[in-house]
Structures are given as structure tokens and as C-alpha cells.
Amino acid sequence: MMERIANHPILGETPKREKITFIYDGKEYEGYKGEPIATALKANGVMTHRYTARTHEPRGVFCAIGRCTDCVMIVDGKPNIRTCITPLEQGMVIETQYGVTAQQ
Amino acid sequence: MKIERYDMIVVGAGPAGLSAAIEAAKQGLKTIVFDENERPGGQLFKQIHKFFGSKEHKAKVRGFKIGEELLEEAHRYGVEVILNATVIGLYPQKEVTVKIGEELRHYKGDAVLVATGASENMVNFEGWTLPGVIGAGAAQTMMNLHHIKPGKKVLMLGSGNVGLVVSFQLMQAGCEVVALADAAPRVGGYGVHAAKVARCGVPFYLSHTIVKAEGTDHVTGVVIGQVGADWNIIPGTEKHFDVDTICLAVGLSPMAQLLKQAEVQMADTKGGYVPVCTKDGATSVPGIYAAGDVSGIEEASSAMIEGRMSGAAIACYLGYMSEGEKNARMKELEAQLDTLRQGMFAPKNRGKLVEKTDEGIAVSMNLLENGFVADDEIERYPGVTHQKGIHPVIECTQNIPCNPCQDACPKGCIRIGKNITSLPAVEGKKECVGCGMCVASCSGQAIFLVKEDVEPGFGEVTLPYEFLPVPEVGERGLALGRDGREVCSCEVTKVSKAPAFDYTNLLTIKVPNEMLMTARFYKKA
Numbered sequence A: 001m002m003e004r005i006a007n008h009p010i011l012g013e014t015p016k017r018e019k020i021t022f023i024y025d026g027k028e029y030e031g032y033k034g035e036p037i038a039t040a041l042k043a044n045g046v047m048t049h050r051y052t053a054r055t056h057e058p059r060g061v062f063c064a065i066g067r068c069t070d071c072v073m074i075v076d077g078k079p080n081i082r083t084c085i086t087p088l089e090q091g092m093v094i095e096t097q098y099g100v101t102a103q104q
Numbered sequence B: 001m002k003i004e005r006y007d008m009i010v011v012g013a014g015p016a017g018l019s020a021a022i023e024a025a026k027q028g029l030k031t032i033v034f035d036e037n038e039r040p041g042g043q044l045f046k047q048i049h050k051f052f053g054s055k056e057h058k059a060k061v062r063g064f065k066i067g068e069e070l071l072e073e074a075h076r077y078g079v080e081v082i083l084n085a086t087v088i089g090l091y092p093q094k095e096v097t098v099k100i101g102e103e104l105r106h107y108k109g110d111a112v113l114v115a116t117g118a119s120e121n122m123v124n125f126e127g128w129t130l131p132g133v134i135g136a137g138a139a140q141t142m143m144n145l146h147h148i149k150p151g152k153k154v155l156m157l158g159s160g161n162v163g164l165v166v167s168f169q170l171m172q173a174g175c176e177v178v179a180l181a182d183a184a185p186r187v188g189g190y191g192v193h194a195a196k197v198a199r200c201g202v203p204f205y206l207s208h209t210i211v212k213a214e215g216t217d218h219v220t221g222v223v224i225g226q227v228g229a230d231w232n233i234i235p236g237t238e239k240h241f242d243v244d245t246i247c248l249a250v251g252l253s254p255m256a257q258l259l260k261q262a263e264v265q266m267a268d269t270k271g272g273y274v275p276v277c278t279k280d281g282a283t284s285v286p287g288i289y290a291a292g293d294v295s296g297i298e299e300a301s302s303a304m305i306e307g308r309m310s311g312a313a314i315a316c317y318l319g320y321m322s323e324g325e326k327n328a329r330m331k332e333l334e335a336q337l338d339t340l341r342q343g344m345f346a347p348k349n350r351g352k353l354v355e356k357t358d359e360g361i362a363v364s365m366n367l368l369e370n371g372f373v374a375d376d377e378i379e380r381y382p383g384v385t386h387q388k389g390i391h392p393v394i395e396c397t398q399n400i401p402c403n404p405c406q407d408a409c410p411k412g413c414i415r416i417g418k419n420i421t422s423l424p425a426v427e428g429k430k431e432c433v434g435c436g437m438c439v440a441s442c443s444g445q446a447i448f449l450v451k452e453d454v455e456p457g458f459g460e461v462t463l464p465y466e467f468l469p470v471p472e473v474g475e476r477g478l479a480l481g482r483d484g485r486e487v488c489s490c491e492v493t494k495v496s497k498a499p500a501f502d503y504t505n506l507l508t509i510k511v512p513n514e515m516l517m518t519a520r521f522y523k524k525a
Helices: A037-043 B015-026 B063-076 B136-145 B161-172 B191-198 B257-261 B300-317 B323-340 B365-370 B404-408 B437-441
Strands: A019-024 A027-032 A072-075 A078-082 A093-095 B003-011 B031-034 B080-082 B085-090 B095-100 B103-114 B118-120 B133-135 B153-157 B176-182 B204-206 B208-214 B221-226 B239-241 B245-248 B252-254 B266-269 B272-275 B288-290 B391-394 B447-455 B458-465 B476-480 B486-496 B505-512 B521-524
Touching (some): A027 A037, B063 B300, B136 B161, B153 B208, B191 B365, B391 B437, B437 B458, B447 B505, B458 B521
Parallel strands (some): B003 B103, B031 B080, B176 B208
Antiparallel strands (some): A072 A093, B095 B103, B221 B239, B266 B272, B476 B486
16 A cells, blocks of 8 residues: 555645545455546555566556556556556546456 | 648647747747646646746746746737647648547647657666656656655665655655665765755765665565676675665656657757757757757756747747847847856766866865765855854855845845855855745755854754654754764754745754754654
8 A cells, every 4th residue: 555645745735536436456446536547556555557468577657657658557448558647537447457458 | 631720839838848839929929739748837747846046047936836837827828738639740841740539630830849858767677677666757746746655665766856856855745765876976966955865864875776676566675786887786785775666767868759750850969869959949940949858958947948949939930020039039048048057067067077166165075975065074165154143054065056045135144146156155244133034945955044052052953844744842853964864852942934935844943052063954753
């Protein structure tokens, strides 16, 4: 689990946001509407977003701005979604990506 | 196929792109800015520290505030800013293809400015692909935009301004920075940025790099080692740290792919693959311009001026401004840019060891090698004086372009002079009233107020404090030295908060008189 920042010495209190639920690898989790999927996953302790096709190495967030594509996952059935810049929505189904597919 | 036409198309809504669009729109150009991100401002909204420079460079204003001001100005002058819009094609004829959602749209600009910025560099080491190894930019994005800690325990690689600033921001977000390492033998960024990290107790390992990241599914530790003359690790120098995050701040590279696609003449330089352009950003293709980091890595402050220059140049190119008007504006902007490019960190000094300040004072080697000025080095700088009553002690020891402290003092105690890279000097004859405006105005957090003998044997040190929780008056804690080590116990005697301080709280601690020149940070016991 990675702690969210509730109060910041310069930015002040984090604005209140709408809590929603989503499914990650078959289980329900909570996150905030509109935040990057990757942030919601991080808050729930998820570090590994995918495994590479040939050597099955874990990959997670690296650049967090949609450039490196290391954090891609399957979102609502669609693979290769950059979770660091895709906003979380109520009921989203997010799956760990193995190569370019879900686990067989 | 519908093609929309604009006088000027800007790619990138960061500091350079927005500044250019504003400058051009002021002259009446119909201007549109595309940005691939969800929010405008480029990296400005992640910059929560106060900027350097002078008033005209928006010195002592925090980066995200500068971003808000730029956006407001852009809207006021009717600049269209289109977000989530990725420019995927730029042709020499100045046609631009933009992917918005699942659709491709076509635009034609009479002039096009590319202000796409830069991307972060990486380094390879064993385990570098593990989740938990992140870019410094990613850390800023997570903590300053998305309100989540990037990690609990972090090792930072890179002692340039990005590595130093992000290390400090990590601590502000509540993370622990276990160490800062850099393969270079000396700190690359501003000494004042290093000093504020070091005094919090973060050890600096210069001439060290990462041997490996440990962990199977994610980072659980890191091993660093000392690099020898041949850049290999010296056996036996390896050190292990328990960390969950490794942050890489190892430089930036211009993102100039669009310019290459537009058949602009490019050059392979030490600073990356960049377009060949004139001072105002004109490339080899008439009507295509470049500004900001895409044409060479610098600071956001210079990117904003470069953007303004390109905006004026384009306005003139399209006949919205006369040659004479353009030249006058250019002269003004060039002078602003020139002041930022002076001093020890001037582009001409990159990679060089500057051993003496402009004033002829020896630069602190301890600052360059360990991140803090040693107690026996600090006395030689003109901002450090000993006086009877309360007075500022300015630990600004390098020639950097910055002067807000001079204007902040209502009593005229601080003198920098016309050249904003000069070291600030404290004038002994003027009377300090202890208002603390200089302490809060210093973007480098290098100014302290010192007062001897508030009671027999004890004096007070007032220091800038940008952390939570804010200590309370009467609280007892530990005073830390410039090196982050405990020097004595102390009591908090005053906490000042004021809108004019802009979230830099002033903390006053009472320490023995002999610790007044040593105690520089406060830690709760």
C-alpha cells in the first residue's frame, strides 16, 4: 500500500474527490474518479502492471506521463492502455497484461 | 477533408509554447496550441519550489503559480489551447496532423512553433526495469499532481537541479530519502538546492552509481558503489540501502522528432539532437520555429523568454509587427535571457570546475563533494557577518542568477547590485528589524536570521521551514547542522506564517550562542 498525501506543506489539503470502485484481476478495489488508473493501483499496493512476453519480467510505472508505455494493462478488455494517463472510472475492469493479452 | 487554418500553430502547452502563443496573440495572430496531455502547463504544475531569477523572470514565485498565470494570460488574449491532442505529423509545408481521441484532424499554420520540451534520460543497471525504478519526473507527477507518495524509502540518482529539487519535494511529501548518489565527482545543481537537502540529513554519495536494484517483483533494495577513474565500480565500496523506490534524475534529452520529420536541419550536439536555429528560434525551414528545451535543455525561466522571442519573431514574419518593433522587443528579451545565462552555471561553464566566485572567493569544495558548506568555509562569504543584534546570515555561496532577497529587505540590509549573479552581501550599517522577508523570499532557502544573547548564553536562529507538521512554540527538539547531523537540543520559540511568506514558514529556535553559526535545521526529538 502506498500512502496518499492528505495534506501537503505547499499544496495544502488534497481536494475531496468522488470515491468509486473498480475491478483489478477479479477483485474489487476503491479509487478516486478521474485519477490515473496507476495512482489508484499504487494506493492499493499494486506495483506490477504487466509481464513481458518472452522473459516474463515484471514491469510497472516508470515515466508516469504516458511516454514510456511500461505501465500498460488491459482495461475493459482492451490491451496496451497506458494506465498512468488513463482516468479511472466507476466499474472499470483492469487486468494484468501478459505479453499483449490477459493470462490464458 | 476539412483543413483548419491558423496564423500560428504551437505544439506543446508548456512554458515556451504558452509564452510564444501569448506574445503572438497580443499582436493579433490567430493562435492555437496543441498538447498531448490532459492538463496544460508542461512540467510547470509539478514545480512547487520558488523559481530563481529576478522580478521579470517571476523569481520567488512557485512554478505552479507561474503556470496558472501563463494560462490566465493565454485565455485573456484568446489563445486556443487544445488538450489530449497529440501532434503526430509536421510537414515542411506547415501542415499539422493531430490525433484527438480516435480521430485524425488536419491543420495548416502560416507559421508553426515546436515547443515539445524534453524527455528524461535513463541509465541501465541490473534490475533497472523492476517496478519501483522511476524517473524523477514520475515522482513529481505522482506526489505533486496526483497526491500520492512515490515511495516510502527512496534513493535518488543524480545531483543536478532536478535530482536535488525532487529529493527535497519527496521529503515535503513525507517520503524518506535515504541517499543521493551521482557518478560525477561533484554536485551538478545549485549549491543552495543541495544544502537544503543535506541539512535534512540526506547523505550525498558523489562518484557513486547504482550497482543493482534488488527485488524479484518490485524494488526492495539498492546497492551503490564508488566509481573509479575508468568508470567501473571499485570492488569493496558497495553499500546497500533498504528502499522501495529508486528515482532516476540523470538528465533530459530534447524531443525534436517532429522537427526532423519537417525536414528541419538538425545537429547532433552534446546536449542532444536539436534543430539548428537562430536566436529567435527560426529553423532552416521558413515559418517553422523551435523554443524551449526542444532546442537545448535549460530552465523553465529561459524557456519562457525563448518562447516570447519566437512569438515576436513569428508576428514579424507574418507581418503583424514591423521589423523595428520586433528588434526593440527582441533586445528587451535578449537582455532578460542574458542575465539568466550568467554566473557559474552559465551554458559556457557546463562541465567545468569553477573554483572561484566572480568576487574571487574560493568555492566551497565541501559543497560540491558533500552537498553542504563546511563550518570552516562559511565565514568567507559576504552574506555571512557577525553583528550584535538580529541580522541575516546569507549562505549563498555561488554566482547564480537570483536577487529577490535584495528587494525583500525593507531596510536595505542586503546588496546584490545590478549584476544578479553577484553574491548577496549583508550591509553592517543598516538596521535589520528581523521581519524575515529575506528568509521567505530566498528561493534557495539559504537565508537565516541570527540573534545573539536573547538570554544569557543563548541566542536564536530563524530558519525557513516547508514541512509538515509545523512545530509548535515551546516544542523541544534537535538542531541539525549544515551536514544534517545533530548539534544540540533546542526549543522552538516562534513560528511565523504569513501570506507574504507564501507557505515558507519561519521557525525560530533557541540554541546556545556558540551554536548560532552551526544550527541550520530543526528536527522533532
